[in-house]
Amino acid sequence: MANQNEIEYEYDLIKRGRKALQKKIDDAIKRDYFSSTQSGRYVFHAHVERLAEALEELTSKALSGRAMRNNVSACCVEVNAYIDYLKHGSIVLSHITLKALLDAYSKTSLVAKKQDIASAIGRRIEDEIWFEWEQRRLGEHEAAAMRKQASMPGANPHYRKVKTKKAVQRAVKKKDLDFWDCWSPSHKRKIGLYMLEVAYSAGIVEFGRVIQYGKNQSVVYSDAFMNQILGCEELVMGRAFHAYPLIDLPLDWNGDRVPSRRNNSGGYHLPELRRNQFMCRSFDSDSVFGSKAIDMLNTLQHTAWRVDSRTLSVADHLNENRIPVKSFKVCPFDKPVKGEAPAHVVEDPERFKQWKSDRHRENSLYCELTKNAYRTRQALAMSKEYQHKTFYLSWSLDWRGRFYTQQAWLSPQSTDFEKSLLKFRDGCKLDSASLDWCRASIAAAFNGTRDSFRDRIQWTVDNSDLIERIANNPEDTVSEWEQAKEPWQFLQLCFEWNDVVVTGKEKFWKVPIGVDSTASGLQLLSAMRRDPVGMKYANLLAPEAPSSPPEDAYMRVLEVAKGIASKEPSLEHLKPYLEYRSIGKPAVMLSVYGGSHSGIKDDIQSVVNGIENDLLRKGFKVDHTHISPLTTLITKASQEVFPAAYEALKWLKGLARKAHAQGRDALTWTTPTGDHIHLIKYDIESETVYTAFNGKVNFGNFNSDKPDTKKQVSSFPPSVIHSFDSALLKEAFSDWKSPITTIHDDIRVLPIDMDRAMDRIRDAFVSIVDGDPLATIAEENGVTEDMHKRLPQLGQDLSCVSQSLYMFN
Numbered sequence: 001m002a003n004q005n006e007i008e009y010e011y012d013l014i015k016r017g018r019k020a021l022q023k024k025i026d027d028a029i030k031r032d033y034f035s036s037t038q039s040g041r042y043v044f045h046a047h048v049e050r051l052a053e054a055l056e057e058l059t060s061k062a063l064s065g066r067a068m069r070n071n072v073s074a075c076c077v078e079v080n081a082y083i084d085y086l087k088h089g090s091i092v093l094s095h096i097t098l099k100a101l102l103d104a105y106s107k108t109s110l111v112a113k114k115q116d117i118a119s120a121i122g123r124r125i126e127d128e129i130w131f132e133w134e135q136r137r138l139g140e141h142e143a144a145a146m147r148k149q150a151s152m153p154g155a156n157p158h159y160r161k162v163k164t165k166k167a168v169q170r171a172v173k174k175k176d177l178d179f180w181d182c183w184s185p186s187h188k189r190k191i192g193l194y195m196l197e198v199a200y201s202a203g204i205v206e207f208g209r210v211i212q213y214g215k216n217q218s219v220v221y222s223d224a225f226m227n228q229i230l231g232c233e234e235l236v237m238g239r240a241f242h243a244y245p246l247i248d249l250p251l252d253w254n255g256d257r258v259p260s261r262r263n264n265s266g267g268y269h270l271p272e273l274r275r276n277q278f279m280c281r282s283f284d285s286d287s288v289f290g291s292k293a294i295d296m297l298n299t300l301q302h303t304a305w306r307v308d309s310r311t312l313s314v315a316d317h318l319n320e321n322r323i324p325v326k327s328f329k330v331c332p333f334d335k336p337v338k339g340e341a342p343a344h345v346v347e348d349p350e351r352f353k354q355w356k357s358d359r360h361r362e363n364s365l366y367c368e369l370t371k372n373a374y375r376t377r378q379a380l381a382m383s384k385e386y387q388h389k390t391f392y393l394s395w396s397l398d399w400r401g402r403f404y405t406q407q408a409w410l411s412p413q414s415t416d417f418e419k420s421l422l423k424f425r426d427g428c429k430l431d432s433a434s435l436d437w438c439r440a441s442i443a444a445a446f447n448g449t450r451d452s453f454r455d456r457i458q459w460t461v462d463n464s465d466l467i468e469r470i471a472n473n474p475e476d477t478v479s480e481w482e483q484a485k486e487p488w489q490f491l492q493l494c495f496e497w498n499d500v501v502v503t504g505k506e507k508f509w510k511v512p513i514g515v516d517s518t519a520s521g522l523q524l525l526s527a528m529r530r531d532p533v534g535m536k537y538a539n540l541l542a543p544e545a546p547s548s549p550p551e552d553a554y555m556r557v558l559e560v561a562k563g564i565a566s567k568e569p570s571l572e573h574l575k576p577y578l579e580y581r582s583i584g585k586p587a588v589m590l591s592v593y594g595g596s597h598s599g600i601k602d603d604i605q606s607v608v609n610g611i612e613n614d615l616l617r618k619g620f621k622v623d624h625t626h627i628s629p630l631t632t633l634i635t636k637a638s639q640e641v642f643p644a645a646y647e648a649l650k651w652l653k654g655l656a657r658k659a660h661a662q663g664r665d666a667l668t669w670t671t672p673t674g675d676h677i678h679l680i681k682y683d684i685e686s687e688t689v690y691t692a693f694n695g696k697v698n699f700g701n702f703n704s705d706k707p708d709t710k711k712q713v714s715s716f717p718p719s720v721i722h723s724f725d726s727a728l729l730k731e732a733f734s735d736w737k738s739p740i741t742t743i744h745d746d747i748r749v750l751p752i753d754m755d756r757a758m759d760r761i762r763d764a765f766v767s768i769v770d771g772d773p774l775a776t777i778a779e780e781n782g783v784t785e786d787m788h789k790r791l792p793q794l795g796q797d798l799s800c801v802s803q804s805l806y807m808f809n
Contacts, residue, residue, distance in 0.1 A: 003269070006248035010241075010270045017241035020475050025233075031156075035102035037233040038697075044098055046228060047204060049699050052095035054202035055195075059083065075194045082125070082191075084134055088689045088699075094123045095689070095697040097195040101204065105221060105229065114196065114207065114219045114333040121187025121195050127161065130180050131692035134168050142171045150365075150692050157693050164692075168345040206234035242271055243407050244382070245391035250301040253279055253294045259286035259678070260397070266297065267394035267406055277406055279398065284682065285399035290674025294402060295734035297500075300395045300403065303739045304425035305410070306510070307387045310495040311420045314474045315380060325482045329376045331369035336362050336684060372387060375415065383421045390425050400719050401675045401726040412512070412741045412748065420488035423496075424739040426749065427508025430500065434509075434751035441751075442467065442497060442515045445490035446483075449516070449809045452549040460497075471498035512741060515758070515808040519553050520725040520745040521592035521718070522645050523807060527769040530793040531644035535800075538642075540765075542803035550806035553641070554584035561637035574630050576620045582607045587634040592649065593718040601631040644794060648774060650719040651791050657709075658788045659781040665707040667716055669777045671727040673734075681711035720777065724768055732757070732764035733792035747808070761781055761808050766798045 025037050034040045036085065061077035065512045084087035098387075100121045131150070135143040149164040172179055197221065199205045206220045214389055221229075253266030260280035267277050267649035279297070280287055315328060324334045336359065345351045394406045405411040412419055430438065436457050443456035451459070460467065462466030470477045484490035496511040517523065518539045524532025537551045565571040565578070577583050589595075595603075605627050612622045639646045640694045658665055666680040694780040733740060733747070741748045742756075751756050775790050801807070 003248040004267050008266055009247050009560070010273055014241045014270075015274060017384075017572065018237055020242070021237060021240040025204040032103045034101075034105060035099040037236075039229065039236045042103050042232040042236070043229050044096060044102060045696050045698075047202070047225075048094050048098055048697060050383050051098055051198060052090040052204050052699075053205065054081075055083070055090045055094055055198045056200050056479070057650060058201055071190055071193050072197050073149055075190050077784065079191065079194055082129060086128065088687070090688055091697060092128060092691055093125060093195065094198075095691060096128060096694050097121050097199060098204075100122060100124055101199060101221075102229075103451060114261070115189060117219050118189045118192030118196055119185065119191035122183070122190070123192075123193070125191055126183045126188055127693050128694070129720050131164070134172075134178065137177065138168070138171050138175070142168075145171070150217075159642060161693050180533060191278055203429070205308070212589045236277055238272075239276055243409075245305070245335040245386065245407050245410055247389060247391055250392055250394040252298045252301070253293060255289070255294050258288045260289045261285065261399075266301070267396070281396055281404065282399040284680050286678040286680075287399045287401070288676040288678075289397060289401060290526060290676075292673040292730040292734040293675050296403070296730045297397070299733060299736050300741065303741060304390050304392060304492050305385045306390060306423055307410070308421055308423045308492055308495075308511070309494050312380070312387060313384045314491065315376075315383075317475050318478070319376070319380060323478065324373075325478065326417070326487055328417040328488065329369070329373040331366055331373060333366070335366055335370075346371070354806045376417065377415075379410060379418045379421065381643050385417055386410060397726075399679075400722040401671065401730075402722055402728070402744055403726065410540055413743050416486045422512075422717055423492075423510040424512060425510070426739055426750075427506075427510035428750040428752035429507065430509055430751060433500070433755055437513055437751040438493070438497060438501070442490065442493045445486045445493055445552065448485045449518075450544075450549060452547055453805065454547050455549065467494045468502060470494045471502075482612050488516070495642060500600055509751055512739070513751045513754055514743075514746055514748040515754070516743075517591075517725065518550060518746035518809045520728075521721045522588070523765075524555060524644055524721055524724050524769065525592075525645035525648045527765070527796075527798065527801070528773050528793075529644040529648055529791060530796040530798070531642075532794065532796040534642045534645050535638040535796055539806040539809065541800050550809050552581070554581050557588055557634060557637045557641050559586045560640050561633050563720055564633060564637060564640075571629065571633055574626060574633055576615060577626070577630055578616070579606065582608070582611070583630070584634060584638075587631065591635055591638060592645070593721065594714050597631060597635070599637065601627055604631050648791060649717045649773070651788075652720060652777075653713050655778050655781065655783055655788055656713040658718040658783045660709045662782050662787075664781060667781055669713055669720065669723070669780050671723050672770075672773070675723065675727065675732040676732075677719070677723045679712055681708040681715065682706060683708040724773070727768050728761070728764050732760040762802050762804060765807065766801050770798065 002579075020298040021749060025034075025039070028034055028037045028040075030671050035044055058072065059076050059080050062081060082093065086092045088758060099547065100117065104117050104120065129549050130710050131146065135146060138146075145167055146164055149167050151161055152160050163483075169179070197207060200207065203222050204225045205223050207218070248269070251261070251266050251269055251274075254264060255263070259264040261278050261282050263279040264274040264277055266274075266279065268274050279289065279294075318328065320323060322330050322334075324330045324332060340346075341352060341355050345355045393411065395403055396406055397403060405413055410418075410422065412422055429436070436453075440453055440456040440462035443451065443459040446463075447456070447459065449456075466480065470481050470491065474481070474491060474495075480537065481487050481491050481494070492511055496506075499506040500509050500761055522534060523538040523540055526538050527540060537553050543550070558581070560573060561584075562578050565575050583604060586595075586600050586607065590600045605624070608622060608624070608627060615622055659667055666678055668676065668678050670676050682704045684700070684702060684704055686702060687699055688696055688698050690696045728745075729747065730744055738753050739750055740753075747757060747761075772790070772793065774784075777791070778785075778788060
C-alpha cells in the first residue's frame with residue numbers, strides 16, 4: 001500500500017508544477033508571447049504547413065484571374081512576389097501570420113479588430129522582407145552583423161529589432177546607399193488582411209461583426225482552432241508537475257508490459273505522474289528489458305539520499321559573494337544599474353559612444369553569465385528544500401539499456417558541484433582496506449586517476465595538512481581546493497575525511513566512492529576479440545608491478561603518433577601538439593563511439609583553442625590549418641594501438657549493411673543479461689527555416705515510417721558497446737543490497753563495499769564477453785558466415801581479467 005505522506009507529497013508536486021506552468025503562461029501573455037508557450041508551440045506546429053498550403057492555393061487562384069475578394073485580387077501579385085523572394089516563402093509568411101494570431105489570441109478575449117491584427121501581421125512581414133533585402137545588398141560581412149544583432153541572446157524581440165535597424169542604418173549610410181522605402185500603414189494592413197483571408201480559408205479564423213466595435217469587422221477564432229488551443233493547454237497542464245525526488249521508496253518496476261517504452265509500472269506512486277514516465281526513454285525503439293535490468297532499476301531506486309549540508313553551506317557563501325568555482329557558476333558582478341551617462345560624457349561624442357558600448361557589453365555579459373548560472377541557482381534552491389529530508393530517486397533506461405534518473409535535480413548524474421551536494425543516507429564504518437579507498441578517492445578527485453593506486457594513497461598521506469586546513473576553513477582556502485580536477489567532490493571528501501577519520505565527529509562514512517571504466521568501448525571490443533595488445537592498453541590485464549600506474553590509452557596513442565610523424569617529414573610540424581594528453585582523447589573516444597572525422601576534428605579544435613596560449617609560451621604558433629591533418633594522424637595512431645577493436649567497429653558496420661540487404665528494417669540483438677535491444681532510426685525529411693525576428697520553424701514529414709538505414713549503420717557499433725557496458729553493471733549489481741548509484745559506466749558505493757564491487761565487476765565482465773558475442777549478434781540479425789566472415793579471436797585468456805587492477809579506475 002502506498003505511503004499516504006508520499007501520495008500527499010506527489011499531489012503537492014502536481015499542484016506546484018501546474019502553478020509554475022500557469023505563471024509561465026501568464027508571463028508570456030503579458031508580454032504578448034503566447035506563441036512561445038508549450039501549448040502555443042503545439043498549436044503552431046499543427047497548423048503552419050496547412051496555412052502555407054492554403055496561402056499557395058489562394059494565391060494561385062487569385063493569379064489565375066478567378067473572382068476573389070477585392071483585397072485578395074489587388075494584393076496577390078505582390079504576395080506572390082514575397083513568396084518567391086524569400087526562401088520557403090509560403091512557410092515563412094504562414095509562420096509569421098500564425099505567430100501573430102497566437103500572440104493576439106492571448107490578449108483579445110477571443111475577438112479582435114480585424115484591422116489591428118492585419119496591421120500587426122503586415123508589420124512583421126515587412127520586417128522580414130526588409131531584413132532579407134538588406135542582407136542581399138549590403139554584403140556578407142554586414143549581413144553577418146545583422147544576423148548577430150537579430151539573434152542577440154537574452155534580448156527581447158523589440159530590442160533586437162531596434163538594434164538591428166540601427167546597425168543597418170549605419171552600414172547603409174557608410175556605403176552611401178538609399179534607405180529602405182518603408183511600407184505605408186495602408187500597405188501593411190492590406191498584406192495583413194490578405195494573410196487573414198488565408199487563415200480564414202484554412203479554417204483558423206472567422207469574420208463577424210461585434211456591436212462594441214460598431215461597424216468595424218472583427219476576427220473571431222474558429223471553434224476548431226480554439227478547441228485545439230484549449231486542448232493543448234489542458235494537455236500541457238495535465239502533464240505538469242515538479243520532477244522532484246520522492247520522500248518514500250519509489251514503486252518497483254515489473255516486467256509485465258512489452259515493449260518497455262510502454263511500461264510505466266515503477267517510480268512515482270501516483271498514476272498521474274507515471275503516465276508519461278516509462279521504463280524505456282524512447283518513442284520508437286521496441287527494446288524489451290530482462291529481469292536483471294528490472295532488478296538493477298529497483299536496486300538503484302532503493303538507495304536513500306541526503307543533502308550534504310557542509311558543501312551546501314560553502315556554496316551558499318560563494319553564491320552570496322559571487323565567487324564562481326568551475327561547475328559552480330555565478331555572475332561575479334552585480335546587475336549593472338540603469339541610468340543616464342554623466343553630463344561630461346554626453347558632451348563628448350566619442351566618449352559617449354564608448355560609454356554606450358561599454359554599458360552594452362557589460363549588460364550582455366551579465367545576462368550571459370546569469371543565464372549560464374541557472375543550474376547552480378536551481379541546485380542550491382533544491383538542496384535547501386531537501387536539506388533535512390531523506391529522499392529517493394526513480395530510474396529508467398534508454399533504449400540501449402543505460403540507466404538515467406527521472407529527476408533532473410539532486411541527481412548523481414550531473415556536474416561536479418551537484419554531485420558534491422549528495423551523500424548516502426546509510427553509511428559504513430571504515431577498516432584498513434576501506435581507508436585506502438578513501439585516501440585514493442581524495443587524491444583522484446584532486447589529481448585525476450593517472451597515478452597508481454599506491455601513489456594516490458601516498459598523496460593523501462603527504463597532504464593531510466592541506467586536507468584538514470580545507471575542511472576546517474573552506475571559505476578562506478578556495479584558491480587551494482579550486483585547483484583540483486573535481487574541486488567540489490574533493491572538498492566534500494575533505495569534509496568527510498576530517499569528520500570521520502581525523503576528528504571522529506561522525507562514526508559513519510556516507511560520501512559515495514566512485515570508480516569509472518577506463519575505456520569501456522576499447523575494453524569490450526578488445527576482450528571480445530581476445531586481443532592481448534588491446535586488453536593490455538585498456539587495463540584488462542594485471543599491471544606489470546603492484547606499484548605500476550594504469551595504462552594510459554591516450555598517451556600511448558600520442559606516442560605512436562609521434563613515431564609516425566618522425567618518419568614523415570610532412571608531419572613533423574604537428575609534433576608540438578602531441579605533448580598534450582587532451583589532444584589524444586577525442587580521437588580515441590569519439591572514433592570508438594562512431595564519431596566522424598569532422599566531429600573529431602571539431603573536438604580537437606576546441607582542445608587546441610584551450611592550449612594555444614601554452615603553445616605560444618613555448619614558442620610555437622598555432623596554425624588552424626593543422627587541425628585536419630592532426631586529426632588524421634591521431635586517428636591513424638589510434639588504429640595502430642587498437643587494431644582489433646577498430647577492425648571490430650568496421651566489421652559491425654558491415655554487418656549492419658548485410659542485415660539491411662536481407663530486408664531488415666531494424667537491427668536487433670540480445671545482451672548477455674537478457675535485454676532485447678531494438679535499433680530503429682527513421683528517415684525524417686524536414687527543414688529548418690530561420691526568420692529575422694520570429695524565431696525558426698521546422699517543417700516536413702516528422703512521422704515518417706521509412707527506416708533510415710544510413711543512420712542505423714553509423715549508430716550500430718556505439719549502441720552495441722553501450723548495451724554491453726550497461727549489461728556489465730546489471731550482471732554485477734542487479735542483486736546488490738547496499739547503497740549504490742551509477743553514471744553510465746561509472747559506479748559509486750560505500751568504501752567498505754568497493755573491494756567486493758570490483759570483484760563483481762571483474763567476474764561480470766568476463767561473463768558478458770564470454771563466447772563470441774560478435775558472431776551471436778550476426779546470427780540474430782540473420783547474417784550467416786557466408787554473407788559476412790566472422791572475426792577471429794586472437795588467443796588472450798579471459799581469466800587474466802581477474803588480476804586486473806585498473807579496468808575500473
